[in-house]
Amino acid sequence: MYNLNYQADRPLDLIGVGRLCIDLNADQFNCPMEETSSFTKYVGGSPANISIGASRLGLKTGFIGKVSDDQMGRFIVNYLKNDHIDTTNVAIDKTGAVTGLAFTEIKSPEDCSILMYRDNVADLKLSTDNISEDYIKSSKVLLISGTALAASPSREAVFLALEHARKHGVVVVFDLDYRPYTWTSDKETATYYNLAAEKCEVIIGTREEFDMMEQFYTEKNTDKQTASKWFSHHAEIVVIKHGAEGSIAYTKDGESYTGGTFKTKVLKTFGAGDSYASAFIYGLMNKWDLPKAMEFGSASAAIVISRHSCSDAMPSVKEINKFIDHSKTNV
Ligand SMILES: Nc1ncnc2c1ncn2[C@@H]1O[C@H](COP(=O)(O)OP(=O)(O)O)[C@@H](O)[C@H]1O
Numbered sequence: 001m002y003n004l005n006y007q008a009d010r011p012l013d014l015i016g017v018g019r020l021c022i023d024l025n026a027d028q029f030n031c032p033m034e035e036t037s038s039f040t041k042y043v044g045g046s047p048a049n050i051s052i053g054a055s056r057l058g059l060k061t062g063f064i065g066k067v068s069d070d071q072m073g074r075f076i077v078n079y080l081k082n083d084h085i086d087t088t089n090v091a092i093d094k095t096g097a098v099t100g101l102a103f104t105e106i107k108s109p110e111d112c113s114i115l116m117y118r119d120n121v122a123d124l125k126l127s128t129d130n131i132s133e134d135y136i137k138s139s140k141v142l143l144i145s146g147t148a149l150a151a152s153p154s155r156e157a158v159f160l161a162l163e164h165a166r167k168h169g170v171v172v173v174f175d176l177d178y179r180p181y182t183w184t185s186d187k188e189t190a191t192y193y194n195l196a197a198e199k200c201e202v203i204i205g206t207r208e209e210f211d212m213m214e215q216f217y218t219e220k221n222t223d224k225q226t227a228s229k230w231f232s233h234h235a236e237i238v239v240i241k242h243g244a245e246g247s248i249a250y251t252k253d254g255e256s257y258t259g260g261t262f263k264t265k266v267l268k269t270f271g272a273g274d275s276y277a278s279a280f281i282y283g284l285m286n287k288w289d290l291p292k293a294m295e296f297g298s299a300s301a302a303i304v305i306s307r308h309s310c311s312d313a314m315p316s317v318k319e320i321n322k323f324i325d326h327s328k329t330n331v
């Protein structure tokens with residue numbers, strides 16, 4: 001079992017911090033980017049997707065981020081507001097920075113990739129001046145994502161947010177969200193990821209993401225060895241995701257739980273991790289046991305990968321329960 005203590009008096013359940021971007025998802029399937037001619041626009045960025053997913057599940061959600069001072073920035077803020085996400089701490093960049101764009105390529109359901117345009121992006125301009133201690137202490141959970149650590153001043157903003165969260169008993173969830181092209185040096189990447197992970201109660205990542213953090217080791221760690229390192233810091237739960245093979249969660253008391261996957265009609269693979277995280281966090285906040293929270297995460301992922309978008313596709317509790325019931329009656 002795990003031990004996460006949420007402060008009961010907080011008006012918000014979860015605050016996401018970091019990237020607010022745009023996904024431009026290919027309208028043509030089974031088609032390389034060179035031949036793709038049209039895209040549909042959605043709000044994107046891993047922490048944005050997770051926060052939207054959490055809000056759809058009924059968690060009272062806020063966001064700390066920075067958007068461009070243009071139509072794209074306004075589109076993002078309006079979308080969050082429509083999804084009942086508090087945007088009072090979403091700042092507007094005044095330096096002429098732009099919104100990050102993620103063009104998705106769907107060559108086949110198993111072969112998807114993302115082409116990111118992230119030069120001079122507003123999300124990485126988030127600074128310590130945009131971090132309010134009062135706001136952070138108004139939440140039970142703070143969700144951070146690794147990409148915001150890629151450059152200053154966003155990096156320092158996240159570390160300040162972590163400082164406030166630890167001071168005020170806000171449970172910190174870290175979705176590793178490693179995007180190589182936002183970083184310039186492998187060693188620098190691992191260094192900052194490890195420094196942030198030390199301060200978090202829940203760490204969620206893929207095997208490859210943990211491998212990146214462990215690049216200084218001479219031998220490859222097993223999942224169990226990877227997880228155990230963090231229990232000597234603040235971690236209560238470490239989740240290691242293995243794509244279509246499922247996930248495994250470790251708890252500080254030495255237990256581990258294997259999470260399966262649901263059969264689904266995969267349209268594209270991106271969005272799996274973000275939907276898994278939002279539904280898994282929902283389970284944790286409802287104090288479910290880990291197998292139930294992992295099943296809920298896995299079902300949400302199965303739904304989202306069968307749909308065109310990540311953010312817009314995030315399901316409600318009712319949809320996830322219906323999907324689980326339907327899947328169980330069809331095995
Ligand atoms: N092909 C698939 N079919 C069913 N579920 C999947 C599939 N791929 C991923 N999932 C679910 O999504 C979760 C996260 O996926 P994963 O690919 O590991 O994360 P990320 O998207 O962050 O790389 C998995 O643990 C699993 O539950």
Ligand SMILES: O=C(O)C[C@@H](O)[C@H](O)C(=O)COP(=O)(O)O
Nearest residue numbers: 044045046270271272273274310
């Ligand atoms: O995070 C981004 O900037 C892009 C996302 O919006 C995107 O759609 C995606 O890659 C989702 O990531 P995943 O859930 O880890 O597959």
